[in-house]
Amino acid sequence: MHRRDFLQQAAALAALPVVGSQIRSASARFQSKPLVVNGARLNGWLAQFDGIGRTPGGINRVAYSDADLAGRAFTRELFAQSGLQLRLDAAGNMFARVPGTDASKAPILIGSHVDSVTDGGNYDGPVGSFAAIEVARSLAEQKVRLRHPLEVVVWQNEEGGTIGSKIAVGLLTPADLDKVARSGKTVRDGIGIIGGDVSRLTEAVRKKGDLAGYIELHIEQGGLLEKAGRQIGVVEGIVGLRWFEITITGFANHAGATPMDQRQDAMLAAAKFTVAVNDAIRSETGRQVATVGRLNVTPNTTNVIPGQVVLTVDLRDLDQAKIDRFTARFEQLGRDIGAATSTKFAFTQLVNSAPAISDSRLLTVIESSATALGLSHQRMPSGAGHDAQEVAHIAPMAMIFVPSVGGISHSPREFSRPDDITNGANVLMNAVIAADTVLP
Amino acid sequence: MHRRDFLQQAAALAALPVVGSQIRSASARFQSKPLVVNGARLNGWLAQFDGIGRTPGGINRVAYSDADLAGRAFTRELFAQSGLQLRLDAAGNMFARVPGTDASKAPILIGSHVDSVTDGGNYDGPVGSFAAIEVARSLAEQKVRLRHPLEVVVWQNEEGGTIGSKIAVGLLTPADLDKVARSGKTVRDGIGIIGGDVSRLTEAVRKKGDLAGYIELHIEQGGLLEKAGRQIGVVEGIVGLRWFEITITGFANHAGATPMDQRQDAMLAAAKFTVAVNDAIRSETGRQVATVGRLNVTPNTTNVIPGQVVLTVDLRDLDQAKIDRFTARFEQLGRDIGAATSTKFAFTQLVNSAPAISDSRLLTVIESSATALGLSHQRMPSGAGHDAQEVAHIAPMAMIFVPSVGGISHSPREFSRPDDITNGANVLMNAVIAADTVLP
Numbered sequence: 001m002h003r004r005d006f007l008q009q010a011a012a013l014a015a016l017p018v019v020g021s022q023i024r025s026a027s028a029r030f031q032s033k034p035l036v037v038n039g040a041r042l043n044g045w046l047a048q049f050d051g052i053g054r055t056p057g058g059i060n061r062v063a064y065s066d067a068d069l070a071g072r073a074f075t076r077e078l079f080a081q082s083g084l085q086l087r088l089d090a091a092g093n094m095f096a097r098v099p100g101t102d103a104s105k106a107p108i109l110i111g112s113h114v115d116s117v118t119d120g121g122n123y124d125g126p127v128g129s130f131a132a133i134e135v136a137r138s139l140a141e142q143k144v145r146l147r148h149p150l151e152v153v154v155w156q157n158e159e160g161g162t163i164g165s166k167i168a169v170g171l172l173t174p175a176d177l178d179k180v181a182r183s184g185k186t187v188r189d190g191i192g193i194i195g196g197d198v199s200r201l202t203e204a205v206r207k208k209g210d211l212a213g214y215i216e217l218h219i220e221q222g223g224l225l226e227k228a229g230r231q232i233g234v235v236e237g238i239v240g241l242r243w244f245e246i247t248i249t250g251f252a253n254h255a256g257a258t259p260m261d262q263r264q265d266a267m268l269a270a271a272k273f274t275v276a277v278n279d280a281i282r283s284e285t286g287r288q289v290a291t292v293g294r295l296n297v298t299p300n301t302t303n304v305i306p307g308q309v310v311l312t313v314d315l316r317d318l319d320q321a322k323i324d325r326f327t328a329r330f331e332q333l334g335r336d337i338g339a340a341t342s343t344k345f346a347f348t349q350l351v352n353s354a355p356a357i358s359d360s361r362l363l364t365v366i367e368s369s370a371t372a373l374g375l376s377h378q379r380m381p382s383g384a385g386h387d388a389q390e391v392a393h394i395a396p397m398a399m400i401f402v403p404s405v406g407g408i409s410h411s412p413r414e415f416s417r418p419d420d421i422t423n424g425a426n427v428l429m430n431a432v433i434a435a436d437t438v439l440p
Numbered sequence: 441m442h443r444r445d446f447l448q449q450a451a452a453l454a455a456l457p458v459v460g461s462q463i464r465s466a467s468a469r470f471q472s473k474p475l476v477v478n479g480a481r482l483n484g485w486l487a488q489f490d491g492i493g494r495t496p497g498g499i500n501r502v503a504y505s506d507a508d509l510a511g512r513a514f515t516r517e518l519f520a521q522s523g524l525q526l527r528l529d530a531a532g533n534m535f536a537r538v539p540g541t542d543a544s545k546a547p548i549l550i551g552s553h554v555d556s557v558t559d560g561g562n563y564d565g566p567v568g569s570f571a572a573i574e575v576a577r578s579l580a581e582q583k584v585r586l587r588h589p590l591e592v593v594v595w596q597n598e599e600g601g602t603i604g605s606k607i608a609v610g611l612l613t614p615a616d617l618d619k620v621a622r623s624g625k626t627v628r629d630g631i632g633i634i635g636g637d638v639s640r641l642t643e644a645v646r647k648k649g650d651l652a653g654y655i656e657l658h659i660e661q662g663g664l665l666e667k668a669g670r671q672i673g674v675v676e677g678i679v680g681l682r683w684f685e686i687t688i689t690g691f692a693n694h695a696g697a698t699p700m701d702q703r704q705d706a707m708l709a710a711a712k713f714t715v716a717v718n719d720a721i722r723s724e725t726g727r728q729v730a731t732v733g734r735l736n737v738t739p740n741t742t743n744v745i746p747g748q749v750v751l752t753v754d755l756r757d758l759d760q761a762k763i764d765r766f767t768a769r770f771e772q773l774g775r776d777i778g779a780a781t782s783t784k785f786a787f788t789q790l791v792n793s794a795p796a797i798s799d800s801r802l803l804t805v806i807e808s809s810a811t812a813l814g815l816s817h818q819r820m821p822s823g824a825g826h827d828a829q830e831v832a833h834i835a836p837m838a839m840i841f842v843p844s845v846g847g848i849s850h851s852p853r854e855f856s857r858p859d860d861i862t863n864g865a866n867v868l869m870n871a872v873i874a875a876d877t878v879l880p
Contacts, residue, residue, distance in 0.1 A: 220697065221694045222693075222694060222698050222702075223702050224699060239696060241696065243742055252850075253662075253847065253848060254662060254823065254824055254849055254850055255729065255754045255756075255823075256661075256662075256679060256756050256823030257662030257822070257824045257847075257849065258823070259662065259727065259823075260721060260722050260729055261722075262662075262663050265718075267714060267735060268715070268718050268732070270711070271710070271711040271712075271718075272715055273711075274707060274708060275708070275711045275712055275715055278705075281700060289696065289699065290700075291705070291743070291745055292707050293695055293737075293740070293743060293744050293746060295735065295737050295740070296740070297734065297735050300734050300735070302731075302752040302754050302790070303683075303731070303733060303754050304733050304850065305731055306732075312742040314695045314742050316696050383694065383695075383697035383698070384696045384697045385696065407697070407698060408693060409693075409697065410692075410744065411692065
């Protein structure tokens with residue numbers, strides 16, 4: 001394809017004003033036949049990758065483990081065979097850069113991660129990482145050169161708290177370095193293990209203006225797209241998240257000898273609270289979610305009324321004001337239920353991350369690309385956290401989702417169909433082409 | 441006191457028909473001045489005993505531990521200094537026997553246990569054990585001789601499942617021998633450690649008719665007496681108990697990416713069930729109790745919707761029909777909540793013990809004794825299990841309760857006032873005297 005045709009297509013994808021009949025006609029031609037990646041190659045890589053870190057319990061490529069190292073070696077090989085020259089930053093993030101035609105432009109960044117949770121699946125991370133490599137390779141094979149440089153990234157340790165991308169935007173705290181990853185290794189040690197250099201982390205930091213934009217393809221990790229019958233999710237943003245640890249103190253006493261009206265049952269209070277949080281979050285329309293995921297009882301003995309329960313609430317929404325409002329509501333529920341059950345609720349905030357809102361220009365190019373490819377799509381928030389939320393601190397960001405079968409992820413049953421993955425990579429490629437036009 | 445006076449007093453205590461003016465007058469004299477134990481001595485023993493097995497967390501005389509052995513050695517010394525000759529049965533239960541005047545009679549048995557729970561108190565068990573020794577000693581000092589032999593018992597390992605008394609009534613199963621006590625030792629090993637002989641356990645078994653009756657003094661372990669302002673609890677029976685383990689299976693999924701209406705949240709189901717069980721048990725008048733005491737969540741992670749919860753329900757009442765009825769109701773609640781939350785409830789019965797009903801003649805002698813001593817009293821069930829429930833399988837049984845301050849037991853804060861303990865021992869002594877008359 002000639003450079004001029006390509007620019008016309010990009011203008012069409014970006015839904016830019018089209019001027020003149022020649023361009024219109026080019027646009028029409030493109031929309032009937034947009035660029036596509038080599039989907040078989042991409043899915044072949046994923047199938048090969050499935051053998052790395054697979055255990056009876058699921059995929060275990062937890063950050064800094066031997067399986068993670070093997071996964072990174074496989075990925076490095078993909079960079080090499082795709083003609084992409086790998087650069088490791090001090091955090092151990094893998095980068096490759098394809099120069100653009102305009103040396104004054106900051107790069108467009110695409111990518112994801114390849115580490116997994118414990119007993120996870122093969123799609124959360126690798127899909128977006130390998131698709132980014134495939135997009136860079138396909139663009140080169142199809143002789144498409146962007147104005148912006150194109151960078152491909154594979155972030156390290158996403159599952160342990162978006163560690164690699166946090167370092168890249170300068171938001172990793174010294175305390176984070178002492179966090180123990182699921183492999184049992186600290187982030188500090190892990191960085192050395194994967195070839196980074198913890199003493200030079202500041203060199204890995206990118207500032208505002210260093211990136212023209214970031215687009216990440218990822219599996220949905222929920223069932224919205226499947227339920228709605230849509231092929232592509234256009235991610236409006238990554239929800240803000242607040243985690244509470246709530247300690248409910250009652251009084252442990254004999255389960256047989258203590259009449260029902262003389263109890264200070266911390267478990268009963270915890271149960272009432274769990275039900276009330278669920279009722280509250282569902283009492284309003286919207287996509288807000290709240291989950292009691294962790295709950296520990298003391299003394300946790302069949303014949304003793306629980307004296308203490310510690311539980312967590314995970315609260316998420318794209319709207320910060322809604323998160324704040326539900327926070328206040330949950331605290332009020334704790335006071336009310338505490339009073340009703342003669343127990344005491346103490347709230348501690350464990351995590352508080354603000355919503356990351358996608359760039360509207362990037363949302364538009366993603367939608368236009370999906371439409372051009374004939375793919376059904378819808379806007380949606382990401383309920384899960386992603387490296388994109390970190391990049392959002394310094395650059396325009398958006399994400400593309402492909403369906404997860406059964407809405408399952410972080411599970412050995414995690415699965416996305418090869419066609420859906422190819423669709424996602426095609427949208428990514430065309431969105432990059434269009435973004436090249438609309439981003440400064 | 442002369443034997444004849446004593447018998448008259450016994451008749452009065454037993455509320456037997458009084459015939460003739462002479463007996464009436466003796467009865468009147470007795471009722472104004474019933475026999476009493478040496479309360480200072482009894483409470484002195486308890487104060488000394490408090491030093492054995494005391495740790496920062498509470499009393500730890502768990503069965504077969506070094507502290508249990510020390511507690512038993514102390515108790516043995518009390519037998520000796522009280523002129524009671526100790527006999528260890530093959531189970532390691534401690535017995536002493538005071539002959540009666542009628543060699544044809546089976547003995548009246550009194551006693552309790554001296555082992556404790558983990559981090560327990562000094563009153564649950566020792567009060568009744570030492571009071572029994574004190575009663576035997578006081579009767580001897582006051583030259584009172586019963587028609588029946590009087591036996592004092594200190595059962596081994598009550599807290600691990602009324603092990604000693606179960607052996608004594610022939611209800612210990614071979615599997616029970618492999619149970620691990622809180623000391624980490626098996627019952628089998630423990631019996632050897634305390635001087636029993638596991639190969640001769642059948643020799644320890646008592647059959648129906650071997651005992652005329654059994655009376656056990658114990659702390660209440662609940663707050664009923666304190667709340668009602670009563671000094672003595674006359675225990676109508678020991679509640680039947682049913683333990684369920686309920687496995688609730690949902691589906692673990694991402695807490696951020698799974699919409700509220702697409703969840704199979706096992707923790708939410710467990711919470712609804714816990715609240716529903718509480719509502720059900722409180723919806724009827726009566727003293728039935730139900731407790732969710734143990735609850736374990738899988739995977740128990742803040743950001744994962746729980747896929748499985750295993751919880752227990754402890755259900756107790758004096759009425760077997762009521763236990764059966766609530767069992768059915770709880771199972772129905774599981775089905776209903778399972779259907780409403782897209783989860784599955786599976787019930788397993790862990791323990792099922794029938795209520796043990798007290799002997800009406802013994803209840804009467806306890807009440808008459810308390811009245812004669814000027815002590816306020818009320819009938820009540822025992823919500824806690826006791827060795828008496830085992831003895832009930834082979835002999836008429838009743839129990840005497842004294843108040844627990846704050847209703848607290850199985851806790852380092854367990855406390856019963858010395859005066860209340862003396863009151864309880866006095867009721868025990870006079871009840872034994874009266875029982876000697878009413879029991880065949």
